[in-house]
Amino acid sequence: MAAENGWDILFNARESHSGRTGARTKFEDAKEFIRMHPGKVRFYLIRGIDRFTRAGSYSYASMKLELAALNVELVDSYGVIQPSRNSLEHLGVEYDWSRYYPSEAAEIAAADDGKSEVIKMLNRTIGKQIVLTRDGYYHTGVPNDGYINKKIFVDGKKKKTIQIADPERAKFYIQMFELRASGLYTDIQIVDQLNAQGFLTKIQNRWDGDKERIVGTRGGVPLSVKQLQRYISNPIYAGVMCEEWTFNLPVKAKYKGLVDIDVFNKANQGKVFIKKNPDDTLEMLYNYDPNRIKKKMKENPLFPFKFVLCPLCDKQKPFVGSSPKGKSGKTFATYHCPRKHKYLGVPKDEFEKNVKNFLSRLQFSPEFMDSLEASVINKYREKERAIASDAADMGTNISSLRTQKIMELDSLALTKNPSIRTDIEDRIEEINRKIDLAQQQRNKLEVNEADIDNFIKQARKLMEHPGEIIINQAEYQARESLYNLFFEVLPTYFDILNGTPKLTWIFELTSTNQSSENQLAAPTGFEPVLHE
Known part of the structure; x- marks a missing residue:
C-alpha cells in the first residue's frame, strides 16, 4: 500500500501480540518516534482494525485520537477508515465539531467485531483446555521436568x-x-x-x-x-x-x-x-500430622509401653503412666489403670521388664522364616543394583567434567590475555570442585562383599529376634504400630504375663525354662508396692 501511494516507511511497528490487552509496547515506540521526528510522519498504516487492536471500540478510539493529536492519520489496507471531512466545507468555514469521520460507525463495528472474535477464539481454545485438565489430561504446553x-x-x-x-x-x-x-x-x-x-x-x-x-x-x-x-x-x-x-x-x-x-x-x-x-x-x-491428636495423651518417653491393655476394663483400654508421690515425697513411676474397676497399678520397672521379656521371646514361625530371609536378601540385591547404577552415573559425570577440564586447560594454554586467563582458571577451579564432590559421593556408594555379609548378619539377627525392633524403636507411634502387627487380638497385661496372647500366624513364642523369680503369672495384688 505504501509503494502504491509513493510513501516511504520510516518506522516498522511490527507486533506479534494480538492487541487484546491495553499494553502495546510497539505502539508506544511508534509514538515516541513520531515525537522525535515532528512533521515527518503523516500516516500510520495498519493491515486492518482487528490487527491494530482487539480491545474493542473504546481502545480503538483512544489510540486513534492519540495519533490525531500528533497530526498523524490512521490508514488501513482494507479501506474501511475514510479521511475526515468538514460538514461546513461548502460554506468555507470549519469548527472542531464540524470535523467528522464518515466511516466512524464502520470503524467502531470493526473494532468491536475484532474483540468479539478474540473472545470466541479464547473461549474455544482455553475452555477446551480447562475441560481436558479437569478430566485429568495435560493441557498443551511445556511438560513438567521429568x-x-x-x-x-x-x-x-x-x-x-x-x-x-x-x-x-x-x-x-x-x-x-x-x-x-x-x-x-x-x-x-x-x-x-x-x-x-x-x-x-x-x-x-x-x-x-x-x-x-x-x-x-x-x-x-x-x-x-x-x-x-x-x-x-x-x-x-x-x-x-x-x-x-x-x-x-x-x-x-x-x-x-x-x-x-x-x-x-x-x-x-x-x-x-x-x-x-x-x-x-x-x-x-x-501441614498435616495424622498423629497430632494422639500426641498429647500418648507421647511420654518415660512410659514407652502404655499401649498394653488393662485386663480389668470391660472395654479393654490401654494403661496410663504417672509418678505418684509416697509419704516420703519420693515419686514412684507406675503403669496403672484408674478407670471404673478396682485400681490396678504396676511399678514401671517391673511392668517394662515383663513386657520386654515377652517381646524378646517372639520369633517368626519356621515356615515363614525361610521365605522372609530370601525376600530380605533379594530386596537388598535390588538396592545394591540401584546403588551400582547411581555410581555408574556419577562415574559418567566425572568423566564428562574431566573432559571439560581438559578443554579449559587447552584454552588456557592458547591465550595470553590476563583477564581471559583469570576467567578460565575460575572455571577450572569450579570444575575441580564438582569433580571432588562427585568422587566423594561415589565413594560413599561403594558396596563390597563385607557390606553385604554385615547386612545379612544384621538382617538375620533382627529376624531371629523381631521383638527387639519394638523395644529399640524410639518413636512412640511407630512402636505402637509395630506392636499391633504381632497379634490377631491385642493382648492384656495378664496375657503377656501368662504367655497366652493370640499371635498372627507368622509369629510364635519360644519356650523357655523359667525360675520361680521370673515365672510369668498374675500378681497377687493390684496396688503398686511403694518403698520408702
Missing part, C-alpha cells in the same frame, strides 16, 4: 495429551522422592548425591519481550535445596493435578505419576499430603 508429552487416542478418534516419564530425566525425580521418603538423608545430602550423578536443571530457551527471537537459554545449573523442595511439593509427580483450572482441588491424572502417592506423602513429611478417600476422591492437606 516428563515428556505424548498424544494418545481416546475412544479411537480424539487425540489428547498426557505426560509420560522422560527416559533420560525421570530417574532423577524418582530418586529424589525415594531418598526424601526414606528419612535417612538431609536435603543437602540429597542435592549433593543428585548433582554428583550429573543432575542439571532442564535447559529452556529465553525469548525477547516480543516472543519473536531466542536471546539465550536458562537452566543447565545444579540442583539447589530450594529447587529440590519445590519439586518435592509438586503433586504432579504423584500423578495428581492441582492448579487454578481445577480450583486448586486435586484431580487424578489420566497418566501414571513418577512415584505413587504414598511415596509422595512420605517425602513431604506432612507439608503437603494427598489424602485418598474411600470414594476414590482425593484431598489436598497442608
Whole structure:
C-alpha cells in the first residue's frame, strides 16, 4: 500500500501480540518516534482494525485520537477508515465539531467485531483446555521436568495429551522422592548425591519481550535445596493435578505419576499430603500430622509401653503412666489403670521388664522364616543394583567434567590475555570442585562383599529376634504400630504375663525354662508396692 501511494516507511511497528490487552509496547515506540521526528510522519498504516487492536471500540478510539493529536492519520489496507471531512466545507468555514469521520460507525463495528472474535477464539481454545485438565489430561504446553508429552487416542478418534516419564530425566525425580521418603538423608545430602550423578536443571530457551527471537537459554545449573523442595511439593509427580483450572482441588491424572502417592506423602513429611478417600476422591492437606491428636495423651518417653491393655476394663483400654508421690515425697513411676474397676497399678520397672521379656521371646514361625530371609536378601540385591547404577552415573559425570577440564586447560594454554586467563582458571577451579564432590559421593556408594555379609548378619539377627525392633524403636507411634502387627487380638497385661496372647500366624513364642523369680503369672495384688 505504501509503494502504491509513493510513501516511504520510516518506522516498522511490527507486533506479534494480538492487541487484546491495553499494553502495546510497539505502539508506544511508534509514538515516541513520531515525537522525535515532528512533521515527518503523516500516516500510520495498519493491515486492518482487528490487527491494530482487539480491545474493542473504546481502545480503538483512544489510540486513534492519540495519533490525531500528533497530526498523524490512521490508514488501513482494507479501506474501511475514510479521511475526515468538514460538514461546513461548502460554506468555507470549519469548527472542531464540524470535523467528522464518515466511516466512524464502520470503524467502531470493526473494532468491536475484532474483540468479539478474540473472545470466541479464547473461549474455544482455553475452555477446551480447562475441560481436558479437569478430566485429568495435560493441557498443551511445556511438560513438567521429568516428563515428556505424548498424544494418545481416546475412544479411537480424539487425540489428547498426557505426560509420560522422560527416559533420560525421570530417574532423577524418582530418586529424589525415594531418598526424601526414606528419612535417612538431609536435603543437602540429597542435592549433593543428585548433582554428583550429573543432575542439571532442564535447559529452556529465553525469548525477547516480543516472543519473536531466542536471546539465550536458562537452566543447565545444579540442583539447589530450594529447587529440590519445590519439586518435592509438586503433586504432579504423584500423578495428581492441582492448579487454578481445577480450583486448586486435586484431580487424578489420566497418566501414571513418577512415584505413587504414598511415596509422595512420605517425602513431604506432612507439608503437603494427598489424602485418598474411600470414594476414590482425593484431598489436598497442608501441614498435616495424622498423629497430632494422639500426641498429647500418648507421647511420654518415660512410659514407652502404655499401649498394653488393662485386663480389668470391660472395654479393654490401654494403661496410663504417672509418678505418684509416697509419704516420703519420693515419686514412684507406675503403669496403672484408674478407670471404673478396682485400681490396678504396676511399678514401671517391673511392668517394662515383663513386657520386654515377652517381646524378646517372639520369633517368626519356621515356615515363614525361610521365605522372609530370601525376600530380605533379594530386596537388598535390588538396592545394591540401584546403588551400582547411581555410581555408574556419577562415574559418567566425572568423566564428562574431566573432559571439560581438559578443554579449559587447552584454552588456557592458547591465550595470553590476563583477564581471559583469570576467567578460565575460575572455571577450572569450579570444575575441580564438582569433580571432588562427585568422587566423594561415589565413594560413599561403594558396596563390597563385607557390606553385604554385615547386612545379612544384621538382617538375620533382627529376624531371629523381631521383638527387639519394638523395644529399640524410639518413636512412640511407630512402636505402637509395630506392636499391633504381632497379634490377631491385642493382648492384656495378664496375657503377656501368662504367655497366652493370640499371635498372627507368622509369629510364635519360644519356650523357655523359667525360675520361680521370673515365672510369668498374675500378681497377687493390684496396688503398686511403694518403698520408702
